[in-house]
Amino acid sequence: MYSLYLMKNINKRSTCPISLTLEVLGDRWTCLIIRDLLSGKKTYGELLQSEEKISTNILADRLLSMQKSKIIEKKEFPGNKSKNLYQLTQKGIELLPVLLEMTLWGDKYFEVSEKAHEIAEKIRKDRDGLIEKIMKSRYHYS
Numbered sequence: 001m002y003s004l005y006l007m008k009n010i011n012k013r014s015t016c017p018i019s020l021t022l023e024v025l026g027d028r029w030t031c032l033i034i035r036d037l038l039s040g041k042k043t044y045g046e047l048l049q050s051e052e053k054i055s056t057n058i059l060a061d062r063l064l065s066m067q068k069s070k071i072i073e074k075k076e077f078p079g080n081k082s083k084n085l086y087q088l089t090q091k092g093i094e095l096l097p098v099l100l101e102m103t104l105w106g107d108k109y110f111e112v113s114e115k116a117h118e119i120a121e122k123i124r125k126d127r128d129g130l131i132e133k134i135m136k137s138r139y140h141y142s
Helices: 002-008 017-025 030-038 044-048 056-068 096-109 114-139
Strands: 072-077 080-088
Touching: 017 030, 030 044, 030 056, 030 080, 030 096, 044 056, 044 080, 056 072, 096 114
Parallel strands: none
Antiparallel strands: 072 080
């Protein structure tokens, strides 16, 4: 029943799970925004400062799209009504293992920075422990 609900909210080309996932995650920016939110960035300004240099209009569009897909939620910044906080929902947090696998694949087939390679090594060494650590430190889930 849950998957039927999700399919109604996605412009689907097919009922293939890969195709449906790509409808939400299939552009170059969405996974990078999720990566940044998982790494602790919380505001529009912080997200703009990523090394990939996303433009303001694309960031605004992707954040809105991710809200509609219930990957993130937007909250008012405490003490500043003109600023917003962006936070992954449970649905968004559950993408962490996907991003870790993308990290491993990219580390295997591309020349990456030393820092990225070190992260990949940590994933290889203790994937489940790393997931747990990120979940607890960023989202206080047990």
